Amino acid sequence: MVNVAVIGASGYGGGELLRWLSCHPEARVRVATSRTYAGRPVSDSFPGLTGLLDLSFSPGADAVDLEGCDVVFLARDNGWAMKAASEFLLHVPRLIDLSADFRFRDVSVYARWYSDHAAPSLAAEAVYGLPELHRDAIRTARVVGNPGCYTTASILALAPLVASGLVDTSTLIVDAKSGVSGAGRSKFALDYHFAEANESVTAYRVAGTHRHTPEIEQELSALAGAEVRVTFTPHLVPMTRGILATCYASLVEQRDAEGLRALYRDFYAGHPFVQVRDGLPSTKHVVGSNMCHIGLGVDERVRRVTVVSAVDNLGKGMATQAIQNMNLMLGLDETSGLRIPGMWP
């Protein structure tokens, strides 16, 4: 059994970690912190864990709490992890951060989209935690920057095309639709009030102004071997969980859908959490799981491919991907504790 600490465990990401770790056959949550719920049972914040996880929130995690922990998950806001990480690493050998702090190889990009980076050398050391692209590096990483939710869906949808050189990388567009839990539990604005979010679709931060844009560009540029720019549009959709990313690219030569699906299946061979399907994905098929489903079509009239991917923003887009990273970092089977199908219907 590996021992785990979860810092910032009363938000949606932290709660999802607790939920999955409570039934992980090889991991045990040893400490879970929450400033808001300090001293109270985790079931006060997550009643669904009543009778299933017997643990109380700590206000913080000191050396004693962390002793014997094999990995620590940081599930707090952007900007906090980069200041706290080195202290945790004195006590715990491996760290997975769910914020944006350790996702960027180039801290000047982080600085442009977030703020100056407080731990540039740790950032340089950190591995981008997308196992389908960086599995080997993750296995030996000390610090993993767990990808964003939109990012995971977008990169997995476009990576095979970009890596193959089959598309004109100046034509990449990602039109992404997210459930409202993506906004987080603490950012509480009228936009997320049930009465206002319900029965509505809305676009926000259009034209490449959303912070997940540079993450997508970092990974696709690495695959392309050249600077890539993506027009990314996030949308809020009236559902709790799930992201659907509809991606567009112009093909540099004519290909049909069947051929491209074969390319995708090759690319993701040996990656059990990406499924390339003949049909088109629905978020409902992946919600509550670590799966990413991908489908596609080609508009041969205009030689443009449409690739659609679906993930659970709190699952493969966040907490279960973090556990997949943990499994790799600690030498467990990559799928341990993660072969649970999503909830349907």
Added chain:
Amino acid sequence: MVNVAVIGASGYGGGELLRWLSCHPEARVRVATSRTYAGRPVSDSFPGLTGLLDLSFSPGADAVDLEGCDVVFLARDNGWAMKAASEFLLHVPRLIDLSADFRFRDVSVYARWYSDHAAPSLAAEAVYGLPELHRDAIRTARVVGNPGCYTTASILALAPLVASGLVDTSTLIVDAKSGVSGAGRSKFALDYHFAEANESVTAYRVAGTHRHTPEIEQELSALAGAEVRVTFTPHLVPMTRGILATCYASLVEQRDAEGLRALYRDFYAGHPFVQVRDGLPSTKHVVGSNMCHIGLGVDERVRRVTVVSAVDNLGKGMATQAIQNMNLMLGLDETSGLRIPGMWP
């Protein structure tokens, strides 16, 4: 008071016509037909009309029923109207069809996407019922082909750009999200079962295979003065009503968002049902109304514009647009009976 007949009045389109006509100050529903509910009060099919519209469904509409009617709305399936229209026109001077049958100037396009056309000369005579583009022709039309829901949102979003020549028309992409009522009341598949449609976003008919594609292309081609091809992707979103169309195009020269909004405001000046807003539209802001809201942004890094439009698929995308057409055809004020705000929240 004008007298109105609604044929096929127990579906969503017909019901929405009844709902709006029941409180139209200058129109009166004289006959409403339904094979399913023939002989029963309209409130059996639409309980919300109890006490507000005292009328029973007829099985069909013969010469006697239609006598004195100023306009007939056909709200039945594609393929039915083209066979029935000429008979109705013997009794009623004006006809508005809500199916696809009278939307195409070129019946060979209709043949390619639907079936051979049974009334090509009527099709040639018919006017495409989008008042913002064809107001004058509608005023004098005998037959109007009321536009599709996706189509209305897409064309209104892209028309000013295409007409101005500011965009490369080979780069047009429309990523559209629709509420489930768009599937209609009679097409009843598991996809529309609450348990399966709820909490899910899904793409369908990707890569330009949806039948609204040629409609969009017909109108944009006319504006461009050249053949235009659009990659159109419809999505099903877990809400009852509303369409959001997120449209992408490459600018042929750099423009900023403010300048493009001015262009849009000029284009739609004098059109009370299109509102160009500084912010981005939400379907919830237009649902239950005849409004179309438009917002936009420019990704200057890649010289690409993102235009977002929102309509109610049963309102401006169907029934209220049909009433707007009726108002024009019968010489009423264009906004008569339509200045009711949508329901919010």
Added chain:
Amino acid sequence: MVNVAVIGASGYGGGELLRWLSCHPEARVRVATSRTYAGRPVSDSFPGLTGLLDLSFSPGADAVDLEGCDVVFLARDNGWAMKAASEFLLHVPRLIDLSADFRFRDVSVYARWYSDHAAPSLAAEAVYGLPELHRDAIRTARVVGNPGCYTTASILALAPLVASGLVDTSTLIVDAKSGVSGAGRSKFALDYHFAEANESVTAYRVAGTHRHTPEIEQELSALAGAEVRVTFTPHLVPMTRGILATCYASLVEQRDAEGLRALYRDFYAGHPFVQVRDGLPSTKHVVGSNMCHIGLGVDERVRRVTVVSAVDNLGKGMATQAIQNMNLMLGLDETSGLRIPGMWP
């Protein structure tokens, strides 16, 4: 045309008043106040009113603003109206308060459930604004206390039974289900976060502890001519609008459903906004309207009747009922501006 002032116009109640008044044929909003949006167009807070209501929020309403107004609606929190009302009445002849402040004949009841009353003589003068019970008194009232949403549904469902003496009033139970907009726009708790309210039904304030209990008891006691106690349970349901009240009572003698429906139809004869239907009501049939639908059944095995009523919590449960009261107070037709069917589907 009558002139209207709306105080506290950026909440859900105020917004719904603006929405309905914007298309009322005999009323005009002259002033709408909002501390949050002062100086900005109403369409900043309610984008759906863009192009339909050309008005900006005032920070407050002074004598000049109110001059010429025929009625003022107060749409602010409990406890505010009782302090402000007398000042408004210096300038405006009639006042309709949407809070709880003027709903109780006995200020000691108000004191027990809310706080000491600041204007007991005005409270004594005020008329309870449920037109189906107090139409004549409302016509001549200077101050109307507009009923609560749960209250409207509950009283209308039980009034005919209680007034007739057919039920044992010690057995009254109201099990009510409300959409989330009932929580208001300003009370913003995690319970109303889309991600937490969605896909969930929950009971709250069980066992007669909700503040709408004494209102229901006041009106039913008056009808019974004796003190009546009701067990009232509110529930939060994942929808934006609508209240369904399922009410239980033991019959003192055996009656069948048909007979009871006749009793209800007699009781509500001449009241156009209450419809007694043979089937059972759905909130969707009334949402967006001023209607109340009622249906019922009798479990003859146990001589117990189940009455189900449906209203829109922001419509007949709030804003449109307030307009119905306005119409009565100002001598307009009771249905003026209110004969618009709700939105369906």
Added chain:
Amino acid sequence: MVNVAVIGASGYGGGELLRWLSCHPEARVRVATSRTYAGRPVSDSFPGLTGLLDLSFSPGADAVDLEGCDVVFLARDNGWAMKAASEFLLHVPRLIDLSADFRFRDVSVYARWYSDHAAPSLAAEAVYGLPELHRDAIRTARVVGNPGCYTTASILALAPLVASGLVDTSTLIVDAKSGVSGAGRSKFALDYHFAEANESVTAYRVAGTHRHTPEIEQELSALAGAEVRVTFTPHLVPMTRGILATCYASLVEQRDAEGLRALYRDFYAGHPFVQVRDGLPSTKHVVGSNMCHIGLGVDERVRRVTVVSAVDNLGKGMATQAIQNMNLMLGLDETSGLRIPGMWP
């Protein structure tokens, strides 16, 4: 490993069995039948199982298919199992039926609510599969009639009160709210169309006419030692899963909520899937799990108790309860494969 057959596996109940069994550590699905999907992979009907359950649907299950199976689940319509059961029992030692066919000790009750019973002696032998009431009998049963969804929630909510003699059993009322998946995948009516079920609460089959009534009465009568009648009202709520049962009863003597909670905790001691909580339950806290949460309050003014229970209609109300029964029947740990928390948010 135990071997399992699922008959009728492409509905919601069957699919939920497949989902949970796919990750059950001690069970393996050997055969799953579906007439609709015969010969196709289970992932055609349930795309979420892609990569997680490698199995195809059989058209039926003959002796060869069933050989070596330890238990068969029947997940088809009422009326089918009673005809098929004895044939299955020739090949498989234990049978769990998810329909109503084996739930009634008295086949005359079955006859009154459903139809004449085709296998009265098997019905007499069968055990009612509610482990919290019949755990020991289930352990040795050959045939288990798995309870209905409403029934499970209602009985668990009322059993401690009825068994204790603390309530007047002539006053029992159950007001239950269900998600739409409760209607099943095959019963496809307009009521379950997303556009009509969404944003609506509706009551149906009021006044004790729903078929779950006699099931509740059978079990509560056994606990009371006397004939008990319950007024049961089912409601349809716009969510996919979950049942909330709000139950009312008059206390024969004054008790407070704390005392009653203690009574409930005693009653359910040793039953890990019933959690008595201080607060009130929400369906969202149990959906996706085998849990039942219970909370309560006492209206001391009228000496009436309100008990609220929550279950997942497809979980504890159907498939996971069936697996709990399987675990008991096959001598596995009662909680094996079931200690997975529900999905939240």
